[in-house]
Amino acid sequence: MPRNGKSVFSKFLRLLSREILAALMSTFQTLTWLKEKRALRLLDQRRLPTAEIFLECEDLPQIVEAIKTLAVRGAPAIGVAAAYGVVIGVQKAIATGNGITAPTLTTIIDVLAATRPTAVNLFWALERMKRVGEEGLKRGLDETALRDLLLVEADRIYAEDDRAHHRLGEYGAKLIPAEARILTHCNAGALACAEYGTALGVIRAAQAAGKNIKVYADETRPLLQGSRLTTWELLKEKIPVTLICDNMAAHCMAKGMIDLVIVGADRIAANGDTANKIGTYSVALAAKAHNLPFYVAAPTSTIDFSLADGSMIPIEERDPDEVRFFGEKRTAPEKVAVYNPAFDVTPATLISAFITEKGIFTPDQISSTR
Numbered sequence: 001m002p003r004n005g006k007s008v009f010s011k012f013l014r015l016l017s018r019e020i021l022a023a024l025m026s027t028f029q030t031l032t033w034l035k036e037k038r039a040l041r042l043l044d045q046r047r048l049p050t051a052e053i054f055l056e057c058e059d060l061p062q063i064v065e066a067i068k069t070l071a072v073r074g075a076p077a078i079g080v081a082a083a084y085g086v087v088i089g090v091q092k093a094i095a096t097g098n099g100i101t102a103p104t105l106t107t108i109i110d111v112l113a114a115t116r117p118t119a120v121n122l123f124w125a126l127e128r129m130k131r132v133g134e135e136g137l138k139r140g141l142d143e144t145a146l147r148d149l150l151l152v153e154a155d156r157i158y159a160e161d162d163r164a165h166h167r168l169g170e171y172g173a174k175l176i177p178a179e180a181r182i183l184t185h186c187n188a189g190a191l192a193c194a195e196y197g198t199a200l201g202v203i204r205a206a207q208a209a210g211k212n213i214k215v216y217a218d219e220t221r222p223l224l225q226g227s228r229l230t231t232w233e234l235l236k237e238k239i240p241v242t243l244i245c246d247n248m249a250a251h252c253m254a255k256g257m258i259d260l261v262i263v264g265a266d267r268i269a270a271n272g273d274t275a276n277k278i279g280t281y282s283v284a285l286a287a288k289a290h291n292l293p294f295y296v297a298a299p300t301s302t303i304d305f306s307l308a309d310g311s312m313i314p315i316e317e318r319d320p321d322e323v324r325f326f327g328e329k330r331t332a333p334e335k336v337a338v339y340n341p342a343f344d345v346t347p348a349t350l351i352s353a354f355i356t357e358k359g360i361f362t363p364d365q366i367s368s369t370r
């Protein structure tokens with residue numbers, strides 16, 4: 001397309017709202033800021049794949065509940081939701097006539113920070129919101145101007161996230177052979193991010209580049225993000241996907257059915273040790289045993305340089321009933337003891353490379369992304 005034509009076309013695309021675009025492309029919108037209602041609309045991921053229902057969060061407790069119960073989930077999406085949560089908390093405080101002070105802002109941020117401990121994107125986004133809010137207060141902005149400034153920052157976090165994921169998708173696609181059978185664990189797709197996805201962003205970009213991709217999706221017990229969300233998302237995009245139970249991954253590798261593994265990340269320590277959904281570590285061990293590349297796709301905002309290694313990453317433990325039940329059905333004695341860590345840490349030695357928006361890095365190179 002001529003340069004001029006291209007710019008007119010991109011202008012036209014920009015004019016279309018994200019919602020209309022999503023509808024036209026028969027995709028979906030994980031998070032949407034509703035300008036008129038000043039509310040955050042979330043695709044309720046607890047209900048997928050059987051129902052596509054949206055939640056409209058208009059106050060802080062609703063956002064907190066949505067993050068805790070995984071209506072919105074995935075490291076980058078949690079960060080974006082929390083950023084809008086700050087805007088909502090602040091506008092509620094304004095509406096109640098209590099005004100906004102530094103301690104009120106801190107309380108709102110602390111409530112959001114206490115929702116989930118592992119994904120560092122949550123704390124990264126809240127830190128940005130805090131900085132902007134405190135600067136606004138110092139400048140003596142009135143309440144409405146402060147609220148609007150916070151909204152600009154939340155929008156910026158959303159847009160930067162999305163750009164980073166597209167960029168890392170492009171880098172990652174270069175690592176994918178022309179024909180590839182890719183195993184992924186959990187959901188690191190558009191449902192886990194602002195729009196595009198990290199691990200699934202690479203897969204999307206590879207498919208868009210004309211590569212012949214087939215995905216194997218681990219079911220991801222106990223909350224089934226792989227079977228409920230990854231397969232749903234890939235089917236929508238017409239990317240071939242086969243669902244397997246978590247305990248089938250090593251078997252598939254042994255049978256020569258997998259060429260490489262790509263997963264997302266919740267927090268990457270300075271040495272490259274990586275926390276991701278429980279079960280990722282076993283997949284990485286199996287990949288190593290079968291000599292298969294194991295890639296972690298994540299924006300650099302997921303790297304926590306304050307932690308020297310993965311032993312320092314806080315691991316969330318969740319309700320034992322998530323393990324006693326399979327969906328709605330109890331599959332274990334009511335009183336059996338349960339251990340339910342939501343994440344594990346894959347040592348850097350098992351990771352072939354990190355795919356980031358700044359390029360591809362081996363674990364010993366990630367300090368250069370700082």
Ligand code: MRU
Pocket residue numbers: 070073074075076119185186187188189192193197198199225263264265266276277278342
């Ligand atoms: O408990 P969840 O569903 O929030 O866990 C999500 C994951 O572990 C993802 O793999 C990770 O956040 C990367 S998402 C791009």
